[in-house]
Amino acid sequence: MSFGPCWDMLVYMTEATDNPIHGARAKARCDALGVPPYSDQKDGLFRPYLGPAHHATLGCIAQWMDEAGMSVEIDAVGNIVGHYAGIPADAPVLLLGSHVDSVRDGGRYDGMLGVMLGIETVAFFHAQGRRFPFAIEVIGFGDEEGSRFSTYMMGSRSAAGLEQEIDDTIRDSEGITLHRALADWGLSVQRFGTARRQNVLAYLEAHIEQAPHLERAARPLGLVRGIASQYRYRVTFTGLADHAGTAMGERRDALAAAAEAIVSIEAVGAAGPDDLVTTVGVLQVENGAPNVVPGQVVMTMDIRAVTPGAREAAAGEIRSMLDALSRKRQVTVQVERIQDLQGALCDETLNRMLGEAIVETTGEEPPLLLSQAGHDAMVMARCAPMSMLFIRCAGGISHNPAESVTVSDVEAAFDTLTRVIEKFGEDR
Ligand SMILES: [Zn+2]
Numbered sequence: 001m002s003f004g005p006c007w008d009m010l011v012y013m014t015e016a017t018d019n020p021i022h023g024a025r026a027k028a029r030c031d032a033l034g035v036p037p038y039s040d041q042k043d044g045l046f047r048p049y050l051g052p053a054h055h056a057t058l059g060c061i062a063q064w065m066d067e068a069g070m071s072v073e074i075d076a077v078g079n080i081v082g083h084y085a086g087i088p089a090d091a092p093v094l095l096l097g098s099h100v101d102s103v104r105d106g107g108r109y110d111g112m113l114g115v116m117l118g119i120e121t122v123a124f125f126h127a128q129g130r131r132f133p134f135a136i137e138v139i140g141f142g143d144e145e146g147s148r149f150s151t152y153m154m155g156s157r158s159a160a161g162l163e164q165e166i167d168d169t170i171r172d173s174e175g176i177t178l179h180r181a182l183a184d185w186g187l188s189v190q191r192f193g194t195a196r197r198q199n200v201l202a203y204l205e206a207h208i209e210q211a212p213h214l215e216r217a218a219r220p221l222g223l224v225r226g227i228a229s230q231y232r233y234r235v236t237f238t239g240l241a242d243h244a245g246t247a248m249g250e251r252r253d254a255l256a257a258a259a260e261a262i263v264s265i266e267a268v269g270a271a272g273p274d275d276l277v278t279t280v281g282v283l284q285v286e287n288g289a290p291n292v293v294p295g296q297v298v299m300t301m302d303i304r305a306v307t308p309g310a311r312e313a314a315a316g317e318i319r320s321m322l323d324a325l326s327r328k329r330q331v332t333v334q335v336e337r338i339q340d341l342q343g344a345l346c347d348e349t350l351n352r353m354l355g356e357a358i359v360e361t362t363g364e365e366p367p368l369l370l371s372q373a374g375h376d377a378m379v380m381a382r383c384a385p386m387s388m389l390f391i392r393c394a395g396g397i398s399h400n401p402a403e404s405v406t407v408s409d410v411e412a413a414f415d416t417l418t419r420v421i422e423k424f425g426e427d428r
Contacts, residue, residue, distance in 0.1 A: 023411025048148035069126030078142035099144030107403020161196035212396030229343030241295025255294035347385035
């Protein structure tokens with residue numbers, strides 16, 4: 001596939017080449033990519049997987065990777081990969097990455113900042129003509145957010161070599177199948193296997209914090225201890241739709257059952273370890289009317305935890321509670337698991353190096369954070385040791401145009417990444 005020139009970006013590149021303040025350039029590039037044609041939304045940012053904005057964005061990223069001394073490829077799933085060779089040429093790979101897709105009305109830094117910081121890190125070493133006994137690859141995953149199809153983390157799952165079930169039922173809101181969207185880019189599911197990254201020593205991801213802990217602690221950077229495992233369910237309560245005049249003792253009210261369940265689900269989350277969270281985010285009353293006892297209610301349930309086993313224990317407890325509720329209220333409760341995302345703990349050796357690099361950069365021990373949000377890093381942990389660096393984000397707000405980072409924090413992240421790569425080189 002070919003990409004046109006990236007005219008809008010030339011001004012950033014020229015200015016920044018004369019004055020290579022890497023954090024500032026990384027942030028400026030995220031800002032430049034926050035508007036059309038790098039967004040499929042006129043006002044604000046929406047960069048769905050395999051859309052026109054994604055295509056335009058990869059054109060710019062390819063150019064920047066090339067200028068930073070990397071060879072560039074778009075893999076079979078639409079991830080962009082820049083390769084900065086090590087010595088020897090077939091040396092194993094240190095992978096730096098994050099995602100380039102965004103939700104609708106998204107922010108400019110979620111995902112993209114990690115990719116831009118990876119490019120800056122390579123540009124820094126390339127300018128000095130430095131090579132390491134390992135290659136550095138920068139990867140921009142195409143589908144992390146699941147903002148176009150009902151898929152999620154397809155980019156990193158392919159890069160990690162995980163099997164994925166993809167059929168023609170997977171369509172976007174306009175009815176375009178995933179197969180069709182891939183074919184429009186010259187890509188196909190049959191070739192996903194070739195997207196598996198080979199010979200990966202470690203995966204490092206820099207990402208904005210999607211919580212306000214760093215801001216509250218007045219620290220620019222945090223070290224991630226682990227990423228929560230997630231279960232997501234669809235829960236259907238089926239009672240009996242009946243006239244609102246039905247006596248209280250004769251009802252099989254699906255909504256009242258759901259209401260009792262929601263409060264109990266919340267209580268299970270509150271009683272568990274600090275990192276256990278339980279959420280009912282969607283509640284739908286089928287054929288609801290003011291004069292009808294609700295006959296059927298469908299809701300979602302999300303359970304997350306970092307502590308190994310905590311998610312499974314909470315799911316079991318909730319299941320028992322729902323069974324008891326079903327008997328008590330004479331309402332059928334059907335529970336379908338629609339997502340099972342395995343969490344990951346960051347690698348201790350990598351975290352020690354990253355922690356030292358943060359201390360050298362900021363002069364302070366970094367806060368150790370847990371990520372309740374999912375990241376590509378949790379998938380990449382299945383194929384290599386993984387670690388994550390969190391960057392302070394105003395108010396901890398993300399997936400929102402209000403997402404905001406400071407140049408000095410991004411610069412600190414850049415310094416930390418270059419230091420950790422040097423440490424990684426010393427360890428070889
Ligand atoms: Zn993200």
